Amino acid sequence: MLSFVYQSLPSRVVFGAGCLEKLPEEIQRLGLAKALVLSTPEQRQSGLDLVERLGSRAAGLFDQAAMHVPIETARAAREAATSLGADCCVAVGGGSTTGLAKAIALVFDLPILAVPTTYAGSEMTPIWGLTEKGRKTTGRDPRVLPKTVFYDPSLTVTMSPMLSATSGMNSIAHCVEALYAEHANPIISMMAEDGIRTLGESLPVVVKEPGNLEARSKALYGAWLGGISLGAVGMALHHKLCHTLGGTYNLPHAETHTVVLPHATAYNAPAAPLAMARVARALASGSAAEGLYNLAASLGAPLSLAAIGMKADALDQAAEIAVENPYYNPRPVTKDGIRALLQNAFEGRKP
Numbered sequence: 104m105l106s107f108v109y110q111s112l113p114s115r116v117v118f119g120a121g122c123l124e125k126l127p128e129e130i131q132r133l134g135l136a137k138a139l140v141l142s143t144p145e146q147r148q149s150g151l152d153l154v155e156r157l158g159s160r161a162a163g164l165f166d167q168a169a170m171h172v173p174i175e176t177a178r179a180a181r182e183a184a185t186s187l188g189a190d191c192c193v194a195v196g197g198g199s200t201t202g203l204a205k206a207i208a209l210v211f212d213l214p215i216l217a218v219p220t221t222y223a224g225s226e227m228t229p230i231w232g233l234t235e236k237g238r239k240t241t242g243r244d245p246r247v248l249p250k251t252v253f254y255d256p257s258l259t260v261t262m263s264p265m266l267s268a269t270s271g272m273n274s275i276a277h278c279v280e281a282l283y284a285e286h287a288n289p290i291i292s293m294m295a296e297d298g299i300r301t302l303g304e305s306l307p308v309v310v311k312e313p314g315n316l317e318a319r320s321k322a323l324y325g326a327w328l329g330g331i332s333l334g335a336v337g338m339a340l341h342h343k344l345c346h347t348l349g350g351t352y353n354l355p356h357a358e359t360h361t362v363v364l365p366h367a368t369a370y371n372a373p374a375a376p377l378a379m380a381r382v383a384r385a386l387a388s389g390s391a392a393e394g395l396y397n398l399a400a401s402l403g404a405p406l407s408l409a410a411i412g413m414k415a416d417a418l419d420q421a422a423e424i425a426v427e428n429p430y431y432n433p434r435p436v437t438k439d440g441i442r443a444l445l446q447n448a449f450e451g452r453k454p
């Protein structure tokens with residue numbers, strides 16, 4: 104019998120190639136006047152393009168966004184927002200840039216307009232993260248949820264095949280965990296399954312033809328579904344493990360998700376048969392874990408923790424850290440179980 108709680112998050116989504124044209128009008132619609140544009144140093148040109156597009160509605164550009172939002176960067180960006188008199192932020196980029204906008208919103212309550220250019224999904228979540236002295240703290244706060252999100256697939260064609268593949272697998276990970284989350288519900292599960300299907304179909308095309316706007320559009324739509332899934336229901340073993348590995352061993356975010364996902368899925372498979380059936384169905388595969396592994400392999404993505412910089416002698420410690428703080432997971436999280444999972448992921452064994 105059905106029994107669930109469903110909470111939708113208040114955000115407006117504008118989707119489509121060229122939709123960024125409507126950004127100035129959206130800022131006005133929200134009753135805002137001066138936007139601080141945020142980017143990474145690598146995407147400075149995209150930031151400058153937006154400043155030009157916004158004209159008198161731009162307060163300026165802060166182009167120092169960095170992975171995991173170092174507290175020093177957050178402070179510098181907050182100072183820039185104050186000194187330039189910004190009343191909102193426009194974040195153009197991946198999760199790192201959206202994360203910086205969230206760090207400003209957390210303190211000053213400045214509304215965020217997000218222009219995602221990867222598939223990470225942060226733009227659909229009220230989750231913030233900040234890193235101080237090598238330790239990343241995360242939390243949920245409704246103030247950091249972007250007010251409007253512009254999904255313009257033409258901004259994603261510059262993603263390299265590798266970033267496209269791993270960022271896409273990162274989004275699929277949100278969908279997979281949403282299907283067996285503690286607060287899973289039929290609406291989010293419907294979106295999550297479709298997210299896996301859409302990304303599973305489009306990523307192989309995107310990787311072969313990065314400029315294919317049709318496939319890019321489909322992949323970005325799937326990433327939106329992944330972002331909703333991440334923001335709406337709690338995550339479990341896979342995300343916690345990736346958080347530990349990324350935070351403690353400085354492994355790259357999207358690559359870590361790509362490598363761990365098939366193994367975390369195999370671990371949870373006996374305890375979440377209905378979720379597994381949906382993942383397998385979405386990927387047209389015999390099993391969920393195998394389907395995910397085969398997809399990553401077909402995209403030319405890294406398949407082992409060894410390949411992305413993990414050291415074999417750190418696996419024992421990683422397993423210990425991963426079981427330190429208990430959290431919801433469909434299958435009990437044991438140190439021996441996680442150690443075995445990590446060994447498989449380290450070697451890149453097919454599950």
Ligand code: NAD
Nearest residue numbers: 143145146171197198199220221223225228230259261262
């Ligand atoms: P990223 O934002 O760090 O981007 C990686 C690199 O790719 C950067 O140099 C960026 O400038 C560049 N890039 C982005 N889009 C590009 C494009 N279209 N063309 C060319 N280059 C492009 O990577 P990410 O994987 O999007 O985000 C990772 C970060 O986001 C992590 O810190 C992660 O913890 C966080 N995150 C947070 C949430 C959340 O809900 N809070 C969700 C997902 C990820």
